[in-house]
Amino acid sequence: MYKQKFVKVEPLYKESKYIIKKYYVELGDLEEEKNKLLNELDVINNSVAEKLNTLETLDLDNRINLNLDIHLLKNKSEVIEKMLDEVNEKFDKLYLKYAGLLISAKKEEDLIRGKYNVTEIIEKHKTAILMELNDLGKQSKEQYLEVAPYFREIFSKPIVKEYHPRYSQLFDFESLRPRYYTLNKRVVKLEEVDQALYGGDISDLIKYIY
Numbered sequence: 114m115y116k117q118k119f120v121k122v123e124p125l126y127k128e129s130k131y132i133i134k135k136y137y138v139e140l141g142d143l144e145e146e147k148n149k150l151l152n153e154l155d156v157i158n159n160s161v162a163e164k165l166n167t168l169e170t171l172d173l174d175n176r177i178n179l180n181l182d183i184h185l186l187k188n189k190s191e192v193i194e195k196m197l198d199e200v201n202e203k204f205d206k207l208y209l210k211y212a213g214l215l216i217s218a219k220k221e222e223d224l225i226r227g228k229y230n231v232t233e234i235i236e237k238h239k240t241a242i243l244m245e246l247n248d249l250g251k252q253s254k255e256q257y258l259e260v261a262p263y264f265r266e267i268f269s270k271p272i273v274k275e276y277h278p279r280y281s282q283l284f285d286f287e288s289l290r291p292r293y294y295t296l297n298k299r300v301v302k303l304e305e306v307d308q309a310l311y312g313g314d315i316s317d318l319i320k321y322i323y
Contacts, residue, residue, distance in 0.1 A: 128218040136211040147200045150193050157190045257286050
């Protein structure tokens with residue numbers, strides 16, 4: 114397959130990558146905090162369930178003490194749930210913080226991406242194509258002019274015109290010059306440029322190269 118790197122694209126997302134790296138550090142800290150709280154909440158809930166299961170089998174004094182323990186555990190559970198709500202708020206603040214940082218980074222990185230002017234690249238290669246085709250045309254015309262008088266002489270004969278009436282017009286430069294055959298009016302269509310810029314497989318676009 115035809116593959117060649119024509120330009121070396123400088124890092125386009127340097128600032129974004131730095132921001133994303135910091136984001137995951139802070140995200141990891143929050144997730145660790147949340148997991149600790151959830152684990153602690155599970156321990157408390159399991160302990161409350163166990164105490165409730167044994168409550169009816171105890172005498173009055175032990176039931177009082179056990180109910181006090183359950184009450185304390187439930188109070189602790191409420192505190193942890195409140196802390197979980199606060200952690201979830203921290204997650205939201207984290208998302209908004211880093212979304213804002215990425216938006217700011219995008220504005221700076223757009224300036225870098227703007228250096229790669231696709232229109233200029235196409236126009237540059239268009240100029241090179243036209244110059245090469247023009248050179249091909251000039252050389253072809255020079256060679257044609259060497260033999261054109263002989264074509265005219267032979268195909269102007271009455272007997273040749275009688276037997277080959279059409280061919281006298283098929284030996285002019287218009288008929289013999291190099292030609293470009295395509296159903297498209299444009300050498301490169303907008304959708305072809307877009308497909309190439311997606312960076313995927315374009316073998317269907319360049320099947321006539323090499």
